[in-house]
Amino acid sequence: MSPFKGQTGLKRVLNATGYSIDGLRAAFTGEAAFRQLVLLSVVLIPVTFMLNVSRAERAILIAVCLLSLIVELLNSAIEAAIDRISLDRHPLSKNAKDMGSAAQAVAMTMIALVWAVILL
Incomplete structure (x- = not known):
């Protein structure tokens, strides 16, 4: 067991909830891309309830x-961890950041494709 592990039971759940809120706050205040995706979701999610689609x-x-x-x-977590390790340019750091960016590009493509397939 890791010496860095915290509480157990309800105390652990409460701590984890606080850490999650801190993470969301950090992403929202420090990452423009996250704010843009939140805005997109705030628009698209309510739209789903106006569409004539199945549950x-x-x-x-x-x-x-x-x-x-x-x-x-x-x-964003990958980028923060890489930047914490070093701000020096390194091929492995670039790969990690580029792969995270590619994952987001795939996720955005998935939004477009799923919405297109269901609505068209």
Whole structure:
């Protein structure tokens, strides 16, 4: 067991909730891309309730929006960890950041494709 592990039980859940809120706050205040995706989701998710689609289709339309937010959070975490290690340019650091960016590009493409397939 790691000596860095914290509490257990309800205290752990409360701590984890606080850490998650801190992470969302950091992403929202420090990452323009995250704010843009939140705005996109704030627009698209309510739209799903105005569309004549099945519950399953609505769930998929919402899920791809939320997935893109998850990918952006992970991409931002990778970038922060790389920058914490060193701000020097290194091919492995570039690869890590580029792969995180590519993951977000795939997630955005998935939003476009899923919405197009369901709505067209």
